[in-house]
Amino acid sequence: DTAVSQTPKYLVTQMGNDKSIKCEQNLGHDTMYWYKQDSKKFLKIMFSYNNKELIINETVPNRFSPKSPDKAHLNLHINSLELGDSAVYFCASSQDESPLHFGNGTRLTVT
């Protein structure tokens, strides 16, 4: 009965590769997010989608492209991975004024 689930949990890849992280929520929420947590634990928003429409796009390299096939899914595709992309990526969802619900994260390591 996981509310927000992301796969994979761990992702190890080499520089220059392209990878995707998938996220699904079964809460019926309209809004989904991607956050990046760096090695110092700082959480920073990357994207926000509401009903499949992009509403927030912070200063993120265009190598990162979110895709929302429906309002229950928000996937993150990353092209030409760089060492600095290593981090934990969290998906989250919310509805109207409800609190954000986070997934358990995907630890991306670029070597």
Next chain:
Amino acid sequence: GENVEQHPSTLSVQEGDSAVIKCTYSDSASNYFPWYKQELGKGPQLIIDIRSNVGEKKDQRIAVTLNKTAKHFSLHITETQPEDSAVYFCAASSSSNSGYALNFGKGTSLLVT
């Protein structure tokens, strides 16, 4: 944009003592202030939140206070237990057409021994 400052970055207390974490925010339009607890290997989980029309909220051993004039809010944990050890994040946001995207503080690593 919103800037959220959080102090201290680390906090060590003895079991049974109280712990206080403080945050300040910059955007006077912010009206929602949640606190999240993150355990190792997991995503942040909401533990308590407060909205701008309320000055204080309590849930068992956890309480949050908000001073809108001074733009600061605090988390208070009483009778701390070892399982309270985790990283705690404060956050602030304002309702807008952009939804409720949260701006987080840098976190406080709490250790209860």
